[in-house]
Amino acid sequence: MTAQEIVAILKERFGPRIKAEKLDAIDPYVVIEPADLVEVCRFLRDDPRLQFDMLNCISGVDYCEPDPAKAAKAGFEPHLEVVYHLSSFVKRHRFVVKLILPRWKDNKPGQLPEVPSVASIWRAADWHERETYDLVGVWFTGHPDLRRILLADDWEGHPLRKDYVFPLEYHGIRGR
Amino acid sequence: MGWLEGRFEEGVITTTLEQAINWARESSMWPMTFGLACCAIEMMATGASRYDIDRFGAGAFRATPRQADLMIVAGTVNYKMASRVRRLYNQMPEPKFVIAMGACTCGGGPYYKYGYNVVKGVDLIVPVDVYVAGCPPRPEALLEGLMRIQDKVRAMKYLTKGQPLENLIPARSGYVKLPPELETPEKANEFAKRNKERAAPAKA
Ligand code: SF4
Numbered sequence: 089m090t091a092q093e094i095v096a097i098l099k100e101r102f103g104p105r106i107k108a109e110k111l112d113a114i115d116p117y118v119v120i121e122p123a124d125l126v127e128v129c130r131f132l133r134d135d136p137r138l139q140f141d142m143l144n145c146i147s148g149v150d151y152c153e154p155d156p157a158k159a160a161k162a163g164f165e166p167h168l169e170v171v172y173h174l175s176s177f178v179k180r181h182r183f184v185v186k187l188i189l190p191r192w193k194d195n196k197p198g199q200l201p202e203v204p205s206v207a208s209i210w211r212a213a214d215w216h217e218r219e220t221y222d223l224v225g226v227w228f229t230g231h232p233d234l235r236r237i238l239l240a241d242d243w244e245g246h247p248l249r250k251d252y253v254f255p256l257e258y259h260g261i262r263g264r
Numbered sequence: 265m266g267w268l269e270g271r272f273e274e275g276v277i278t279t280t281l282e283q284a285i286n287w288a289r290e291s292s293m294w295p296m297t298f299g300l301a302c303c304a305i306e307m308m309a310t311g312a313s314r315y316d317i318d319r320f321g322a323g324a325f326r327a328t329p330r331q332a333d334l335m336i337v338a339g340t341v342n343y344k345m346a347s348r349v350r351r352l353y354n355q356m357p358e359p360k361f362v363i364a365m366g367a368c369t370c371g372g373g374p375y376y377k378y379g380y381n382v383v384k385g386v387d388l389i390v391p392v393d394v395y396v397a398g399c400p401p402r403p404e405a406l407l408e409g410l411m412r413i414q415d416k417v418r419a420m421k422y423l424t425k426g427q428p429l430e431n432l433i434p435a436r437s438g439y440v441k442l443p444p445e446l447e448t449p450e451k452a453n454e455f456a457k458r459n460k461e462r463a464a465p466a467k468a
Pocket residue numbers: 301302303304338339340365366367368369373374398399400401
């Protein structure tokens with residue numbers, strides 16, 4: 089099934105809750121609200137025409153230019169994106185769902201933005217969400233076991249954020 | 265052994281107890297099975313038939329630190345692993361030796377600048393006897409490192425001189441505070457800019 093048809097099905101079902109779409113990208117995608125995520129994902133998996141039975145990956149992307157001199161030319165407002173790559177073994181098609189989040193919840197630094205977890209829909213989401221939480225700093229509500237997966241449990245900060253400051257010292261071992 | 269040598273019938277060798285112990289020790293350097301990243305592949309190649317580390321008596325890779333004399337730290341050590349590396353080192357019986365294999369363990373290697381979770385040199389965690397450079401080092405280089413360890417063992421004088429007083433705390437370890445002008449990234453940037461300006465040739 090082509091991306092146009094998938095988007096048409098989604099629009100017929102969800103109407104204006106599909107915030108944006110881009111069909112001429114290499115991976116065509118739609119943008120939705122975090123609050124609609126679980127519903128849309130369940131529909132994508134269970135609808136007999138779509139049958140997205142596989143979640144390839146979840147990525148967190150930090151759009152941020154830490155250098156104030158370049159920020160004006162960066163061409164985007166600072167924000168986070170969470171990208172879900174889906175594919176279907178049965179129908180042999182692929183699709184991408186994106187969420188756009190603020191970098192911090194309520195613009196308070198330190199408050200992680202929240203996204204509902206899809207681990208109940210695809211089990212693969214479990215570790216992907218832990219990794220996204222670990223490295224990019226997105227809080228997945230309703231996740232069964234949201235701990236850091238790669239870094240140590242007592243690590244501070246989320247290293248793939250563009251404004252991350254490297255630790256000078258970790259448990260008495262100097263860092264630079 | 266000086267005047268005693270060759271005084272007896274053929275096939276009898278005389279030596280000192282110390283030399284005999286050292287000879288036995290250097291010819292059975294059992295390393296610990298301990299691979300952390302890509303360098304471990306090269307360490308395995310060194311252990312396999314082509315390079316055959318067993319020729320030097322170091323082929324018995326032990327699965328527990330309590331039976332090992334030599335720790336070959338092969339690969340990137342990250343902060344999460346650091347405490348484990350130190351614990352394994354502490355579990356090894358004396359005398360123990362450490363080879364830092366590869367650029368990563370010598371000083372951070374390719375992850376020096378942007379590796380937020382990589383220890384910049386395993387000598388911040390355990391004392392290192394021999395550094396083997398390379399990314400990854402060739403098996404020959406690792407064998408060379410092993411031979412240097414053996415040299416070190418050969419020179420040990422446990423019985424006559426006792427164990428040398430060693431500073432077992434890694435010399436470079438500890439929290440190092442950056443000078444105040446480099447503390448924050450902004451200050452460091454500014455410092456670099458000032459430096460650049462100062463270095464620019466004055467206009468005539
Ligand atoms: S020194 Fe090179 S080969 Fe060895 S662990 Fe580091 S990156 Fe890998």
